[in-house]
Amino acid sequence: MRKIPVLLVHLAIIFNVATPVYAQLSVHEVQFTTDPAGNSPYLNQTVQVRGVVTAVEYTLAPYNHCLFIADTTGGEWSGLLVASFSTLPADTGDWVEVSGQVKETGGQTSIQFPTLTTLGTAPLPAAALVTTAQFNTEPYEGVLCVLNDVTVSAPQANNIWRVQDATGEANVGHTWPYAYQPAVGDSLFTLTGQNVWVSGSFRLEPRYDADLIFSGNPRPAIAALQYVPHNPDPSMSVLVRCRVMDDDPLDRVELHYSADGVIWDSLEMVQDDSLHTGLIPPHPQSSQVRFFVLAEDAEGAISQEPATYVSYTVNGLSMDSLLNHFSQFSNQTVTLEGLVTYIMEWTTSGGSSRITAYLQDGSGRGIELSQSGGMASFPGLVRGYYVSLHGLVGEFEGSAQISEFDATDITVIYPNWPMAYVLPDTFLRTGDPQNDDLLATSVSGVMANGTWCRAKGYLLSVESAGGGRNLTLNDGSGNLVVRIWDDMNVPGVIANGDTVAFTSLINQVVGVAGAASWYDGFQIEAGYAVDFQIEAPFEPASPEAKVSVDPHPFVPDIGETITINFNAPAGAWIRLRLLNLKGQLCAMIRDQQSGGGYQIEWDGRDELLRPVPVGVYILQLQSTLNGKTTIASAPVVVGTRLK
Numbered sequence: 001m002r003k004i005p006v007l008l009v010h011l012a013i014i015f016n017v018a019t020p021v022y023a024q025l026s027v028h029e030v031q032f033t034t035d036p037a038g039n040s041p042y043l044n045q046t047v048q049v050r051g052v053v054t055a056v057e058y059t060l061a062p063y064n065h066c067l068f069i070a071d072t073t074g075g076e077w078s079g080l081l082v083a084s085f086s087t088l089p090a091d092t093g094d095w096v097e098v099s100g101q102v103k104e105t106g107g108q109t110s111i112q113f114p115t116l117t118t119l120g121t122a123p124l125p126a127a128a129l130v131t132t133a134q135f136n137t138e139p140y141e142g143v144l145c146v147l148n149d150v151t152v153s154a155p156q157a158n159n160i161w162r163v164q165d166a167t168g169e170a171n172v173g174h175t176w177p178y179a180y181q182p183a184v185g186d187s188l189f190t191l192t193g194q195n196v197w198v199s200g201s202f203r204l205e206p207r208y209d210a211d212l213i214f215s216g217n218p219r220p221a222i223a224a225l226q227y228v229p230h231n232p233d234p235s236m237s238v239l240v241r242c243r244v245m246d247d248d249p250l251d252r253v254e255l256h257y258s259a260d261g262v263i264w265d266s267l268e269m270v271q272d273d274s275l276h277t278g279l280i281p282p283h284p285q286s287s288q289v290r291f292f293v294l295a296e297d298a299e300g301a302i303s304q305e306p307a308t309y310v311s312y313t314v315n316g317l318s319m320d321s322l323l324n325h326f327s328q329f330s331n332q333t334v335t336l337e338g339l340v341t342y343i344m345e346w347t348t349s350g351g352s353s354r355i356t357a358y359l360q361d362g363s364g365r366g367i368e369l370s371q372s373g374g375m376a377s378f379p380g381l382v383r384g385y386y387v388s389l390h391g392l393v394g395e396f397e398g399s400a401q402i403s404e405f406d407a408t409d410i411t412v413i414y415p416n417w418p419m420a421y422v423l424p425d426t427f428l429r430t431g432d433p434q435n436d437d438l439l440a441t442s443v444s445g446v447m448a449n450g451t452w453c454r455a456k457g458y459l460l461s462v463e464s465a466g467g468g469r470n471l472t473l474n475d476g477s478g479n480l481v482v483r484i485w486d487d488m489n490v491p492g493v494i495a496n497g498d499t500v501a502f503t504s505l506i507n508q509v510v511g512v513a514g515a516a517s518w519y520d521g522f523q524i525e526a527g528y529a530v531d532f533q534i535e536a537p538f539e540p541a542s543p544e545a546k547v548s549v550d551p552h553p554f555v556p557d558i559g560e561t562i563t564i565n566f567n568a569p570a571g572a573w574i575r576l577r578l579l580n581l582k583g584q585l586c587a588m589i590r591d592q593q594s595g596g597g598y599q600i601e602w603d604g605r606d607e608l609l610r611p612v613p614v615g616v617y618i619l620q621l622q623s624t625l626n627g628k629t630t631i632a633s634a635p636v637v638v639g640t641r642l643k
Contacts, residue, residue: 027051027070030102031077031109031142038138040109042102049111051080052122053094054144055194055207057087059175060108068194069096070144074125079142079195081110088116095122108197109141127192133167136202140195145204149215152186155307160203163191173198173205179221179245180212181305187215209245220246220253220295222305226414227280227291228386228421229337229361231316236362238280238312239421240269240291242305248297257291259283269293287314320363322393323448326400326441329393336402337361339417340385341452342515342527345375346487357381358450358515359389359402360422366450366515370401380410383528386417399518400441400448422452423513430457431478438516449517455480455524456511456535458570458595462502471502473510475538476566476590476598481523482512488527495534507570507595509535539597541570544630545623546597553637556604556611562636564589564619567597572625578606578636579618586612594623604638614640 025047030040051069058066063083067090071078082088082098083105090096100114127146135145147163147170154162159174161182172182172191190213193206206212209221225242232238244253253271255278258264269276276293283289290309296302317336322329336359343357353374360366369381369389380387391405428435439447457473457480471482484490492501493510502510511533514526526532546567554562568574576590587606605611617636622629 025049027080027142028073028077030080030111033138038107038109038141039104040102043104044101046099046101047111048097048099049080050095050097050119052124053090053092053096054079054124055176055205056090056092057176058194058196058205060196060198063112066110068142068144069098070125072122072125074144075128076139076143078125078128079140079144081108081142081196082114082116083110083112084114088114090116090118093121093124094118095120106197106199131167132163132165132170135170135195135204136168141197141202143195144192145195146190146192147188147204148190150188150191152182152184152188155184156182163188171201171203173203175205176207177223178206178209178212179223179243180209180218181222181303183219183303186218189213189215214247217297217299217301218247219301219303220244220250220297222293222295222303225293225305225310227310227312228414228417229316229318230312230388230413231335231337232282232312232314233316233318233321233363234285234314235282235321236316236318237282238289239277239362240280240293241275241277242269242293243274244271244276244293244295245274246295246297246301248299248301251296251298251300253293253295255280255291255293257289259287259289261288261290266294283314285314288312289314318363319359319361319365319367323365323367323400323441326393326443326446326448330443331392331394333390333392333404334402335388335390336367337388337413338366338386339419339422340381340383340387341366341419341422341450342525343375343381343383344485344487344527346485355381358452359387360450360452362421364422364424364451365448366422366452368399368401368449369405370396370403371405373406378407378410380407380412382415384416384419385412386414386421387412395443395446398445398447400446419513424453427475427511428453428455428480429477430455430473430475430480435480435516435522439518439522447518449515449525451516452513453516453524454511454513455482456509456533458507458538459502459505459510460507460593460595462506469502471510471512473512474592474595476600479592481519481521482514483517483519483523483525484527485525490527490529490532492529493532493534494529499529500534505534507541509537509595511535537596538599539565539567541594541596542567543569545574545621545632547576547619547621547632547634549619549634549636552635553639554604555639555641557641561601561603563599564602565597565599566590566621566632568594568621568623568630569625570595572623574624575622577620577622578612579620581616581618583618586617589619612638614638 056067100111103112150163153164192211193204227240253269256266269278292309338359338361357369388411390409391402438451457475460472468485513531514524517525554560574594578587
């Protein structure tokens with residue numbers, strides 16, 4: 001046998017630090033107690049418990065991330081709360097090992113400061129069938145319980161409602177986001193949930209909709225009621241949306257509103273997927289508007305949410321009003337509501353951090369936010385957040401801005417508000433001079449960047465330029481620059497789960513949504529891969545020049561236009577010219593690079609916006625690519641109004 005040196009033995013004795021050995025317990029052993037106060041016999045001890053997870057992500061102050069574990073046998077003393085300040089990596093049905101201290105916080109037995117290891121999965125215990133009288137006793141604290149044949153006896157207030165059976169009443173919580181909105185008199189065949197001791201009483205917490213099974217015909221469930229803006233100006237409608245669910249078809253979902261509380265109007269809400277939406281029309285300044293949602297199913301069961309009404313005051317400021325009266329608000333502090341559509345952190349020449357963001361409301365206009373500090377300094381400014389912001393109106397180098405705000409000036413009203421709220425229905429024409437109107441303010445020389453818009457066209461080029469890339473789109477009406485800053489880290493277009501580099505999409509049709517801005521001309525400032533789409537081509541590129549017109553003739557005097565369809569090889573340089581019968585140039589309609597087929601409307605004017613004389617013309621398309629030129633022609637007759 002090999003001998004161990006004495007010195008090493010002595011060192012092992014001196015420095016022996018054994019791994020702590022915790023008591024290996026079942027949930028029942030932690031919970032079972034004969035103490036009249038209900039305290040666990042392992043109070044303040046560190047233990048190790050194994051159990052199956054019956055519910056996750058429960059909030060019980062001060063802990064934001066609680067879960068429940070149980071012995072698979074179920075019954076009395078079989079459930080236990082695990083309380084944590086951080087997310088615990090487990091799902092319902094996981095078989096886990098939890099180490100931590102047994103505590104009694106507010107009378108609720110729990111394991112706190114936990115370490116959790118997932119060992120596999122296990123069957124959930126059957127929910128303990130109890131009366132309300134049994135439910136309100138210590139053996140069922142933390143246990144997954146079910147009540148049979150109960151009736152709603154008190155409406156919801158502060159996220160608590162009550163049910164009763166022949167033995168008494170039980171409190172029911174609404175901490176987890178199930179859809180049902182309780183109404184007195186509703187009957188439930190079964191009501192399942194976790195038993196939790198909160199604020200001096202037991203409370204049953206249903207985990208999801210399936211925990212509530214109704215007797216007879218339940219009322220429609222109206223949930224997630226939201227509205228924007230919270231403070232409209234007199235020009236703005238208010239969008240109301242909610243989710244309505246029922247086991248029967250819905251007969252009606254109505255939005256009821258009143259400006260005086262006496263005369264009520266109503267309108268049918270429109271269903272889009274799982275949401276119902278409605279628009280309360282504009283009301284005069286200082287109006288106090290009230291509203292509620294009413295739903296009725298095919299069997300006549302009716303719900304109202306809320307039980308009384310929601311109210312708001314018409315005293316806000318829209319971005320459209322601000323920009324149309326910019327001189328009035330310049331150098332004034334204002335409060336605006338809107339959706340954060342874009343935010344970028346960048347580094348100044350002095351090395352400090354600064355943010356640029358865009359905010360837009362339901363008026364159809366957006367504005368730039370600019371402030372020193374990184375994005376971490378403004379946790380409320382997240383793309384997709386609908387916020388209220390308090391800041392100073394001003395202009396910098398000809399750009400309207402809101403500045404002089406900090407994190408306390410930003411209130412998040414709704415996180416994850418849909419971008420569709422500001423997405424316009426139509427695409428801009430890439431070469432339309434009226435695109436500049438999106439930047440206009442009431443002050444000459446001051447432009448407002450930030451209005452969300454979208455366009456599509458053949459992607460003609462991708463060029464690096466000054467800390468970013470410029471993409472050139474053309475739908476046949478002219479070129480449009482799409483600006484992408486390197487700081488936004490946009491690798492390309494996401495298509496079918498893959499990222500496609502912009503350079504791989506040259507001469508394909510690309511759509512983009514972004515903020516209207518100005519740099520040596522109108523441009524769209526884009527910053528997110530999801531805002532780009534690969535669109536169907538207007539018409540696949542042809543191997544040679546093609547042109548046709550409709551109608552023939554047309555009369556510009558009475559506002560008629562002519563539709564011109566033209567096509568050419570991808571990447572070719574094209575010239576679309578109007579020639580008289582002598583072959584003389586009368587108008588240069590297009591002079592650009594081509595990506596394929598286009599369709600444009602021509603109003604009978606030349607490039608200097610002068611009307612061409614009445615007469616017969618030849619519309620000629622010339623295409624040149626790699627030294628090869630092809631030409632196509634079509635007749636055009638410009639008529640005039642008869643006297």
